[in-house]
Amino acid sequence: MARPINHNTLVVESVTNPLANHVVTVQFDDDHHVHARCTCPWAVHNGVACTHVIAALQYLAQIKGRRLSFWLTEEEAERQKHRRFYLSGQAEHDGVWITSRPG
Structure with a gap:
């Protein structure tokens, strides 16, 4: 579950620890x-696209009536014939492709 704090910041509940929230x-x-940045341990150690980031992006897409899919390569994302985005990691090629379609 994600809830917005402001225009680009959300709090996402942890599935594994119901008492923990991640920004x-x-x-x-x-x-x-x-x-995207997250305060969870995996993301803090340079992990890309943790579940909290994915939940936040899904929440933002849902508000706009969109659905997201995530892909490891640009070729996979390109085959979907939908709007594409790239979720950047620390290194240049360390990221995830995202496609957005009407929901």
Whole structure:
């Protein structure tokens, strides 16, 4: 479950620890890159696309009446014929492709 704090910050509940919440910040660039950070241990150690980030992105998409799918390669995302975004990681090619379609 995600709930917004402000325009680009959300609090996401932990599934494994119901008493824990993680803060996720999301920024969208003009070049269709998404930059997201989470306070969970996996993300803090350079993990990309933790479940909390995915939940936050799904929540933001749902508000706009959209559904997201996630892909490991650009070719997989391109085959979907929907709007594409790239969730960037720390390294240049360390990320996840996202497609957005009407929900």
